[in-house]
Amino acid sequence: MAAPKPISRIISHVILDLDGTLLNTDSIVSQVVKPFLVKNGKNWDSKKAHKLVGKTPYEAAAVVLEDYGLPYSTEEFLSMITPMFSQQWGNIKALPGANRLIKHLKSNRVPTALASNSSRSNIESKISCHKGWKDSFSAIVGGDEVEKGKPSPDIFLEAAKRMNIDPSNCLVIEDSLPGVTAGKAAGMHVIAVPSVPKRTDEFSSADEIINSLLDVKPETWGLPPFNDWVEGTLPIEPWFIGGPVIKGFGRGSKVLGIPTANLPAENFSDILSEHTSGVYFGWAGLSTRGIYKMVMSIGWNPYFDNTEKTIEPWLLHGFDEDFYGEELRLVIVGYIRPEANFPSLESLIERIHEDGRIAEKALDLPAYAKYKESPYLRNPLQQGSSVIGNETGQDSK
Structure with a gap:
């Protein structure tokens, strides 16, 4: 993530890209x-x-x-x-934070446009399956409605024209380099939300680089702030995953002093695609032991420069033994922060423990505590199986 550059003009309008920014x-x-x-x-x-x-x-x-x-x-x-x-x-899912952002801008009467390289008819088809989206946009511009698509500024300039606003008063949110280039060429401020992992260095022309739409801070741009953060955490629509605990990279206990209960990433390719990297928290159920508070990272762990995206839960409880092979179920209910790199191993460890303290405290709040009673955490799984879905061991990594 990169800190936003100073604002040179008042931001009053927002222009959103569609594919890769709002939709997966x-x-x-x-x-x-x-x-x-x-x-x-x-x-x-x-x-x-x-x-x-x-x-x-x-x-x-x-x-x-x-x-x-x-x-x-x-x-x-x-x-x-x-x-x-x-x-x-009709099967394309909204990316994390997309619905929240669109609703927030609409409820605060911030004029918002949709500007995509896709054809207008494809845009209409894609957003028709997402309740309230079409009515939330003051203008919709497709790539077939202008002479040139992104990285040309035509689409963004046309969106500003239709909203009757000067381009310099517009904030663009984009996931691609052509989109960022187009927004800057249009004379607009641009937030980059790179959809391609580990390539943020290519987006230096953007005014701000963030990890996901969950990290948008409208107040940075003079727009109404979100008011849904609670005790340093963001409530999210719960998601449910489960499977056998496996051995990880061998660095959790040995390097960090923080034992994690790893799940097989290959079983969760869809989940890993749907959810942006970052630090989350919730409840963990072990089939033979009980239910525990949990904080979890999802992503590439920049400090260790992983080559694959992983899910690494840390159960906030002291265990006397490993439990490889035991079934672990997770209910993820909140978000803490984006994935980040750290200048030293000590600073990484300190931040992980801080994440744990935040999760420990937040899970006592009624909004999160109620999920401890989720039947999903208690239903036994067959040995060796895995689950990803809706509600119907701590290793030496």
């Missing part, structure tokens, strides 16, 4: 393109996915054709793939 479009892209490639004798490479971020549909199609050597023209490829995408638009 990346998961749909892989679901559609991956099987198409398999049919053509190719294998989807997730490491190349970042090349598609912020592109117009035509540009993205050209990139896929080039990267995988497919024997089609861009027009042919689009004609085959577009119907497959259209069937999935």
